[in-house]
Amino acid sequence: MSSIDVPQVIHDFFEASQIPLALSDPNLPEDSLILANSPFYRMTGFGPTEALGKNCRFLQGPNTQKHVRKTIAGDLMANRDSQVLIRNYRKSGEQFDNFLFIFTILDSKGAPLFRIGSQFEVPHIDRNPKFEAHTTALRAGFEKINTNADIAQQQLVDTGALVGLTVKKLLTARLDALKYV
Numbered sequence: 001m002s003s004i005d006v007p008q009v010i011h012d013f014f015e016a017s018q019i020p021l022a023l024s025d026p027n028l029p030e031d032s033l034i035l036a037n038s039p040f041y042r043m044t045g046f047g048p049t050e051a052l053g054k055n056c057r058f059l060q061g062p063n064t065q066k067h068v069r070k071t072i073a074g075d076l077m078a079n080r081d082s083q084v085l086i087r088n089y090r091k092s093g094e095q096f097d098n099f100l101f102i103f104t105i106l107d108s109k110g111a112p113l114f115r116i117g118s119q120f121e122v123p124h125i126d127r128n129p130k131f132e133a134h135t136t137a138l139r140a141g142f143e144k145i146n147t148n149a150d151i152a153q154q155q156l157v158d159t160g161a162l163v164g165l166t167v168k169k170l171l172t173a174r175l176d177a178l179k180y181v
Contacts, residue, residue: 004113006035020044020119022056026104026112030055031076034114043121045091056117059098061089072102079104079112085122097122 006023014021020040024031033052041047044059051058060069068086075082082102089095099120107113 006114010114010116011035022051022117022119024056024115024117026076026115031115040119043090043096043119044088050091059088061087061093061095063087063095064089072100075102076104076115079106088119 004025004027010023014023014035014037017037018039020043021037022033022040023035025034028034033054033056036048036051041051044051046058064087068084071084072082072086074080081104082100084100086098086100087095088098099122101118101120103116103118104112105114105116
């Protein structure tokens with residue numbers, strides 16, 4: 001399905017993660033999904049046969065914010081990581097607010113190889129501790145994938161501004177590049 005084989009370290013990371021994750025291949029038409037994990041399927045209600053081979057836009061619906069769609073599209077076109085709060089839909093049609101991180105994994109020449117999407121359902125209460133736990137687990141997984149830790153750079157993101165909440169801590173959420181040796 002992918003234009004290249006997905007390294008085993010990514011398969012292992014997805015299988016071990018309790019965080020909903022999806023992997024796309026930016027070299028395929030529509031940046032199609034080529035891998036997702038069980039937490040992703042549980043959160044969305046869609047199964048592998050319904051999700052793989054499609055762009056993640058299948059999670060969008062009538063109340064998905066147009067400005068957020070444009071932000072994601074612009075970030076992906078520029079091969080930038082993206083962090084947005086987007087309204088998505090489960091298979092059942094139920095809406096949920098999704099704090100979405102999209103990280104582009106670059107090859108050794110700087111070309112996009114994969115995109116990892118991490119989804120986090122944002123409940124209306126207790127957002128701060130859940131964001132922190134989600135980001136800590138996600139970052140730990142990316143550190144396992146990234147064999148060149150010196151390439152990775154941290155950027156603090158004020159999630160309070162993103163979701164309109166006051167938070168006590170900044171959320172570490174962005175790795176500039178994940179490259180394979």
